[in-house]
Amino acid sequence: MTTYVPKNLSQDPSVNAAHDIVDVQTTDCCIVGGGPAGAVLALLLARQGISVMLLEAHKDFDRDFRGDTIHPSVMEIMEELGLSDRLLQLPHTKMHRIRVQTPQDTVTLADFSHLKTRYPYITMLPQVKFLQFITQEAQKYPHFRLVMGANVQELIAENGVIEGVRYRGGGGWHEIRAIITVGADGRHSRLRQLGNFESIDTSPPMDILWFRLPRNPEDAEGGMGRFGQGHIVAMLDRGDEWQLAYVIPKGGYQKLRAAGLEELKKSVVEVIPELSNRIQNLHDWSQVAFLSVESSRVKRWYHPGLLLIGDAAHVMSPVGGVGINYAIQDAVVAANVLTKPLKNRHVDVSDLAKVQRQRELPTRIIQAFQAFIQKQVFAPILNSNRTLQLPVFLKLPILRDLPARLIGLGVFPVHVKT
Numbered sequence: 471m472t473t474y475v476p477k478n479l480s481q482d483p484s485v486n487a488a489h490d491i492v493d494v495q496t497t498d499c500c501i502v503g504g505g506p507a508g509a510v511l512a513l514l515l516a517r518q519g520i521s522v523m524l525l526e527a528h529k530d531f532d533r534d535f536r537g538d539t540i541h542p543s544v545m546e547i548m549e550e551l552g553l554s555d556r557l558l559q560l561p562h563t564k565m566h567r568i569r570v571q572t573p574q575d576t577v578t579l580a581d582f583s584h585l586k587t588r589y590p591y592i593t594m595l596p597q598v599k600f601l602q603f604i605t606q607e608a609q610k611y612p613h614f615r616l617v618m619g620a621n622v623q624e625l626i627a628e629n630g631v632i633e634g635v636r637y638r639g640g641g642g643w644h645e646i647r648a649i650i651t652v653g654a655d656g657r658h659s660r661l662r663q664l665g666n667f668e669s670i671d672t673s674p675p676m677d678i679l680w681f682r683l684p685r686n687p688e689d690a691e692g693g694m695g696r697f698g699q700g701h702i703v704a705m706l707d708r709g710d711e712w713q714l715a716y717v718i719p720k721g722g723y724q725k726l727r728a729a730g731l732e733e734l735k736k737s738v739v740e741v742i743p744e745l746s747n748r749i750q751n752l753h754d755w756s757q758v759a760f761l762s763v764e765s766s767r768v769k770r771w772y773h774p775g776l777l778l779i780g781d782a783a784h785v786m787s788p789v790g791g792v793g794i795n796y797a798i799q800d801a802v803v804a805a806n807v808l809t810k811p812l813k814n815r816h817v818d819v820s821d822l823a824k825v826q827r828q829r830e831l832p833t834r835i836i837q838a839f840q841a842f843i844q845k846q847v848f849a850p851i852l853n854s855n856r857t858l859q860l861p862v863f864l865k866l867p868i869l870r871d872l873p874a875r876l877i878g879l880g881v882f883p884v885h886v887k888t
Contacts, residue, residue, distance in 0.1 A: 503655030632775030
């Protein structure tokens with residue numbers, strides 16, 4: 471048994487170092503990353519009596535400015551699991567449409583009320599609550615184990631097949647050996663790095679600053695994109711707060727920081743005048759989170775014994791907030807495909823290839839849609855100080871159903887088969 475070390479890390483002494491292993495455990499499936507994809511996959515496998523360990527690097531699920539959107543397709547999956555009613559008992563808000571407002575006009579970009587589903591809206595639910603809900607459900611099954619604070623550092627391989635991982639946490643180094651290891655560890659995936667996966671990158675023309683301001687009872691509900699001269703601000707309804715996304719040109723963060731926080735506050739009020747009476751709640755840069763927007767996908771989602779899903783396999787732009795939606799659909803397909811091989815205690819490379827085959831085309835289509843919106847709508851706004859004119863195609867009613875379907879349901883329906 472050896473540590474799987476790609477060429478670009480082969481000279482790193484911390485990777486090649488010998489470790490005193492506290493314990494060695496075995497499981498059918500080791501999932502690295504306790505985000506939506508990893509948590510849902512763990513639940514689906516545990517329901518089938520498959521032994522699964524879910525490793526999460528953080529000690530809790532509470533990280534700020536995570537995506538809080540649960541799309542109609544995810545709600546349908548929750549319904550198939552018998553969980554939708556209980557999930558909707560948690561405090562949440564509903565977004566029935568995505569609108570774009572300029573000083574001259576308001577346009578509906580996506581109207582989810584037209585979708586043929588019991589859940590014709592996006593559910594705004596804090597991701598920490600969603601993850602707690604899913605993992606608590608998974609803990610009802612004896613074959614599930616969640617390990618928090620598990621910082622995975624190495625892959626284990628034998629004869630070119632990944633056999634598990636080594637992680638630090640809980641007093642030392644631990645080893646997990648598994649029939650299949652799944653990397654669901656997000657846009658900065660450690661397993662993607664360790665596995666030396668090759669990515670296809672596109673460079674979106676924007677970055678985002680996230681922050682929150684109070685929401686007044688008389689404010690409109692749901693979500694809104696506000697476009698001004700050279701500025702884009704998205705508003706997401708989080709009950710008593712607005713979560714705001716201030717969009718800036720790619721690489722423009724340092725220039726904005728140098729201009730000062732007051733300049734940021736001034737430009738926000740120029741786009742959204744009604745926030746003038748609460749913008750002073752933003753009083754320090756520590757309240758602002760910076761997101762470097764990326765969009766990429768790995769060419770091949772798997773090695774023998776190792777599969778990537780969610781943002782580990784395809785980093786999504788924030789456009790449409792579809793990252794959670796597509797990650798959970800990945801998890802459902804992975805569970806549908808891998809359940810039988812795991813019960814037979816042998817997962818072939820062809821099984822992993824089947825997961826990618828079913829999920830790659832929807833991923834490429836939604837990334838192309840995101841790139842189109844970024845280039846045709848966002849980039850011209852960010853790079854111009856002229857009076858804004860929305861593209862004509864945004865005003866065509868016939869196009870409302872297409873964005874709503876792509877954002878709300880995905881390209882192809884995904885259903886739980888196991």
